Amino acid sequence: MTEHTELRIPYDDLKFISFECRGCGTEITMDISREDQLQADWENKGLRCTYCTMTFDLAVKHAIANYVQWYSLIKNSKQSVFFRLKKA
Ligand SMILES: [Zn+2]
Numbered sequence: 001m002t003e004h005t006e007l008r009i010p011y012d013d014l015k016f017i018s019f020e021c022r023g024c025g026t027e028i029t030m031d032i033s034r035e036d037q038l039q040a041d042w043e044n045k046g047l048r049c050t051y052c053t054m055t056f057d058l059a060v061k062h063a064i065a066n067y068v069q070w071y072s073l074i075k076n077s078k079q080s081v082f083f084r085l086k087k088a
């Protein structure tokens with residue numbers, strides 16, 4: 001029998017989103033708690049791999065922007081929100 005232990009993580013413990021570049025495999029990490037900086041970077045350079053400069057799919061950019069907005073709405077609400085992760 002497999003035992004499951006649930007991990008409970010406050011939303012604001014999650015500071016970074018990482019994703020892998022399809023071109024070179026480099027893992028790109030973004031600090032989602034710094035929305036202003038993210039927006040400025042995207043305006044200047046677009047959303048691209050910092051190693052091979054391959055541009056990421058616009059859907060990825062929209063998804064991250066939506067998540068950053070969600071993060072900021074929760075933060076401003078002062079509501080306690082947790083992610084619940086199952087650990088096998
Ligand atoms: Zn790359």
